[in-house]
Amino acid sequence: MTKKRLSVLILSVWLVSVLAAFWWLELRHISKMEPSLLNQHGVEREVADLIKAAGSGATDSGLPVVVHFIDPGCDCSDDTYAHLEQLTTASLSKVSAKLPEHTNLLYTPDNAGLPETLKHMKRITLNQVPEVTPVVGVWKSDGSLVYLGAYSTGPSCGSGADLLREALLNAAGESLPLLDWPIQVSCHCRWRT
Template sequence: MLKRPRTTLWITLLALAAGALAWLAYDSFTARYLRPFDSQAAVFAGAGLRLPAELAGPGPIRVVHFWDPACPCNVGNQQHLGELVERYAGDEVSFYRVQKPGTHGPLPAPLNRLQALTTLPGSEQLPASPAVAIWDHQGTLVYLGPYSEGAVCNASNSFIEPILTALRAGRSINATNTLAVGCYCPWSNTETPR
């Protein structure tokens, strides 16, 4: 009769050990691969943002991607940006990128097609990234803000596709001052992470 309690004890100890190992594996996975999403509000105001002289004036629709290589929020929007480039790049829409001053690192290979801008007048006032600015065919800023609201960005929740579709159809847009909640990193080096 002593064998039954001893067997039960071993089964209980094995179950506890297996549970502890499963918890350690889960904890290690979440610490390494999952980042908490702390929703932050950001106010984007485009009053002082201008295209460089060589891009100003009439031309294609100009889309400028603002990015910080160290920002974990880029993961979700870079795939979406690649899809935008594949869908819209051509004679009518040109894509550019502005990297956060003082940072280093390349964009993923599919996004290397974005032309680099070393400066964009007024971009020092950008509150956070990732962000996007869009100028219409006349060279007028029509949108400044995030790609979407929320923790992830894709075509189903993006602000960009409807704007590009409207501009290509000749409709006017004016959304240069936006408030959005999402995953952002500060653009200024003096701010704390969002």
């Protein structure tokens, strides 16, 4: 083998290795979110029962209830944190006035690694949860599910259509058409065991 061919071979192997490493580190969690991964019927039923049993707070005032399913150990959660920070600081017109703190509920294995935006949310315990994270669910005050799926379209949270905001507006009474869910492609991980 000539020196030139050896150099080309080494360069090719290096380039393929770098691309494979990039793919594994950056794109391994981006995939199709199958409906079965959301465990929709189990989650929908259990959270609806929780909302109805509460009897006060969100249910009496007609406010939507948002449940965040987040595992701080998932690499996809970092973009979700930034997205939630934008939502809490940005004006969401009439929805921001209708969404006091007690309408946000959080399901997470632990608080370690969570930003302050999420640490103050009321943590809940559920037996039925989506198989992947991060996922958000929006319920009307009567316990009917409006949306369960990714926070937004695209490979990272906040990079496409803001599905959480659209679902909140819909749950608050604005008749906005929601995109078909679950989203075909998103960044998500399996829960840590």
